[in-house]
Amino acid sequence: MRIAVLKETSPGERRVALTPETARKLANLGAQVAVEAGAGDTAAVPDEDYRAAGVEVGPADQVVRGAGIVLAVQAPAVDRLKGVENGALVAAIFDPYQQAALVSDYAVAGLEAVAMDLMPRITRAQSMDVLSSQANLAGYKAVIAAADTFGRAFPMMMTAAGTIQAARVFVMGVGVAGLQAIATARRLGAQVSATDVRSATREQILSLGAKPVFVENVAGIEGEGVGGYAAEMGEEYRRAQAQLVSTHIAKQDIVITTALIPGRPAPRLVTDAQIASMKPGSVIYDLAVAQGGNVEGARADEVTERHGVKIIGYSNTAARLAADASALYARNVYNFLAAFWDKEQGRPVLDEEIGDAVRLTRGGAVVNGRERG
Ligand code: NAD
Numbered sequence: 001m002r003i004a005v006l007k008e009t010s011p012g013e014r015r016v017a018l019t020p021e022t023a024r025k026l027a028n029l030g031a032q033v034a035v036e037a038g039a040g041d042t043a044a045v046p047d048e049d050y051r052a053a054g055v056e057v058g059p060a061d062q063v064v065r066g067a068g069i070v071l072a073v074q075a076p077a078v079d080r081l082k083g084v085e086n087g088a089l090v091a092a093i094f095d096p097y098q099q100a101a102l103v104s105d106y107a108v109a110g111l112e113a114v115a116m117d118l119m120p121r122i123t124r125a126q127s128m129d130v131l132s133s134q135a136n137l138a139g140y141k142a143v144i145a146a147a148d149t150f151g152r153a154f155p156m157m158m159t160a161a162g163t164i165q166a167a168r169v170f171v172m173g174v175g176v177a178g179l180q181a182i183a184t185a186r187r188l189g190a191q192v193s194a195t196d197v198r199s200a201t202r203e204q205i206l207s208l209g210a211k212p213v214f215v216e217n218v219a220g221i222e223g224e225g226v227g228g229y230a231a232e233m234g235e236e237y238r239r240a241q242a243q244l245v246s247t248h249i250a251k252q253d254i255v256i257t258t259a260l261i262p263g264r265p266a267p268r269l270v271t272d273a274q275i276a277s278m279k280p281g282s283v284i285y286d287l288a289v290a291q292g293g294n295v296e297g298a299r300a301d302e303v304t305e306r307h308g309v310k311i312i313g314y315s316n317t318a319a320r321l322a323a324d325a326s327a328l329y330a331r332n333v334y335n336f337l338a339a340f341w342d343k344e345q346g347r348p349v350l351d352e353e354i355g356d357a358v359r360l361t362r363g364g365a366v367v368n369g370r371e372r373g
Pocket of ligand 1: 120121122123125126129131132135172173174175176177178195196197198227228229230231233258259260261262267269
């Protein structure tokens, strides 16, 4: 089995789907691994390190020729895959809800598209869950970037020249990214509060030493939500949440928003009027900007300023920690292949539960229930 890894081409994408560590492990499965020259440059993996791990390094067309498996961070355009085996498996982030045309290109090309971003949230798939591994790093980086943009300190400091107050940080959306954002802001010494629609997050917020801020008069989502995910909330809840946020946000220095709903645009959580109520010099980091944004006025890959408040809208935050993000992503993909590797066939044979969840196309057709639905 030949496994090919291409250099990522999306603007701002600095990650790579293979590290020397995972290349060695893939070779141990019996695979022959090839990577496009320079693919690891932006993630601090020089070509020599791949070569030292036994990887063939070469130009893209040579690397993909005869490959039965292609690994990528963001799914490559089909025209970059000329020369792969018939029906080759391509494992990558497909973002299928926003990229329906790409998915149908894969079907037409007869490729087997495997969306790592549709990995089900079951215990045995945790080590393959790219959304979690990348969101965790993004939550950390959002706080670090906000702290860097903020013209004040995070911790309380008592100095001979007087006292500096601790920064107030409000985290909206307490999934994987939000939990890491809370933990990071706490470590930097901020006073942290957080909110979510799922009631199960209240305990998690408290256990990280932060203050839960919840809508009390209208029911949110009891427990974890289906598959661990939130759903869109009704009008009554949205109004109650907006009111709660309005009273809370005016006192905050930093707001980190992470709220997402699978397959839907991100919920709007912060309005322009609420931004206007914040102190000048405050900073908002909108981690949901690529899905439409939680914050009014946030723009992808820009730092905008409204009413003296800076709004950071980097759309690919994990790529700003490219070395760690690549190491975790590459392990997720390796864990996925290794879990299903059939020694006799020398290729992965997916089972129904995970295979049906992640497979988008096969045999010339779109085969994913969620995607078709
Ligand atoms: P996500 O990225 O889909 O959403 C981020 C957060 O935004 C979620 O907590 C969601 O509830 C929240 N949110 C959505 N709409 C909101 C609104 N209107 N207002 C406020 N908050 C809103 O979620 P995620 O980070 O991927 O994780 C969600 C949960 O799934 C977590 O509890 C996580 O622990 C769990 N999880 C489980 C597994 C597993 O068991 N294998 C793997 C990953 C995550």
